[in-house]
Amino acid sequence: MxxxxxxxxxxxxxxxxxxxxxxxxxxxxxxxxxxxxxxxxxxxxxxxxxxxxxxxxxxxxxxxxxxxxxxxxxxxxxxxxxxxxxxxxxxxxxxxxxxxxxxxxxxxxxxxxxxxxxxxxxxxxxxxxxxxxxxxxxxxxxxxxxxxxxxxxxxxxxxxxxxxxxxxxxxxxxxxxxxxxSFAEECEADLFNEAAVIWGAIPELIEAGFETLVEAGFSEEVAYFECLTEVKLIADLIYERGIAGMREAISNTAEFGALTGGSRIVTPQTRTEMRRILADVREGRLVQALIKDADSGYPRLEASRRRARAHPIEAVGKRLRALAGAVPPHTPLPGEEKEAEPGGGVAASAHAPDDADRRRR
Structure with missing residues (x-):
């Protein structure tokens, strides 16, 4: 290329x-x-x-x-x-x-x-x-x-x-x-990534891991640090070094845990579901569902947002972010908050135009 x-x-x-x-x-x-x-x-x-x-x-x-x-x-x-x-x-x-x-x-x-x-x-x-x-x-x-x-x-x-x-x-x-x-390649790859990897699977994995530890008696704070805060650390390592380089930078214990656990989460069934999601993208079903939700005032998106705000991990995160240095701080930059422009006859989205952002989407 x-x-x-x-x-x-x-x-x-x-x-x-x-x-x-x-x-x-x-x-x-x-x-x-x-x-x-x-x-x-x-x-x-x-x-x-x-x-x-x-x-x-x-x-x-x-x-x-x-x-x-x-x-x-x-x-x-x-x-x-x-x-x-x-x-x-x-x-x-x-x-x-x-x-x-x-x-x-x-x-x-x-x-x-x-x-x-x-x-x-x-x-x-x-x-x-x-x-x-x-x-x-x-x-x-x-x-x-x-x-x-x-x-x-x-x-x-x-x-x-x-x-x-x-x-x-x-x-x-x-x-x-x-x-x-091409328009098709960019669009299809971006929609697939949003649904199946970055914005879909990773938050679900974080919440599921948090819930698993808390249900087993671990403190919410420890569960938060282990399942959410460390995501930034691995993301930074992967960005800087690639996946192989990330594995070289972590301990043998962590690397061996990844070796034994990762394939039990991402199974052949997971890959089959990913292919189904890609088919939904390419055949227009995902976009049709988005337009339908928009025309109805975003009931599915709003319900999802309410569920996310109500999840216990959010309350824990709010407490921990109040502790100086406990969680890497994040100060919103100008214009970073979600917002959108109302557009002729279509209900306004609560997301910023970065969703193209992909903007991101």
């Missing part, structure tokens, strides 16, 4: 365009700020009742409705929640974005599953930073960047790839690496 960098990108391309960032949650805010700091002309597009209006204005942006912003833009960046984008595109972007303009997505979902069918006279590109918006902004401010994936779905002007690379460089990703993909 070829890895592109700043040397492959012409920043003058995006600097010569007027960019409308639609949405000002986690990714929207970070990308808008990075673009502006890269000398790109940026307007933020929000619904009149958006909770992000004051934040965007406070950050010094001109804030318009999506229709107004699209009418004055050369590039429309779709960073509202996935389930809201189709309505925003149909009602505000498609009628107003100029011929020869461009649509930029940070997640392939709406194109992959046909929720948005772009006009044939615009470029359609993907630029997907591989991390949350807060990390994208932090790395940019430190002179670094996050790796991003890019793809071209429609090249109406003959310059779509060059524009995608230029945009990726402007948000800082050219400092780290810009990797080619």
């Amino acid at each position: 070829r890895v592109y960098s700043d040397a492959d990108a012409d920043l003058a391309l995006i600097r010569g365009r007027r960019v409308a960032v639609i949405g000002y949650g986690n990714q929207g805010r970070a990308q808008a700020l990075n673009l502006r700091d890269s000398d790109v002309a940026v307007t933020v597009a929000l619904a009149p009742d958006s909770p992000s209006l004051s934040r965007a204005a406070g950050d010094g942006f001109d804030v318009m409705t999506p229709a107004e912003a699209a009418a004055g833009a050369d590039v429309a960046v779709m960073l509202a929640p996935d389930e809201a984008q189709a309505a925003i595109y149909a009602e505000a972007v498609a009628p107003h974005l100029r011929r020869g303009g461009a649509l930029v997505f940070a997640h392939g979902l709406n194109i992959r599953f046909g929720l948005i069918v772009p006009r044939p006279d615009v470029d359609v590109v993907l630029v997907a930073p591989k991390g949350p918006g807060t990390a994208l902004r932090r790395e940019y401010e430190q002179g670094a960047g996050l790796v991003a994936l890019f793809a071209v779905d429609q090249d109406a002007t003959g310059t779509a790839q060059a524009l995608a690379l230029s945009y990726a460089a402007a948000i800082g990703s050219g400092r780290a690496g810009i990797l080619p993909t």
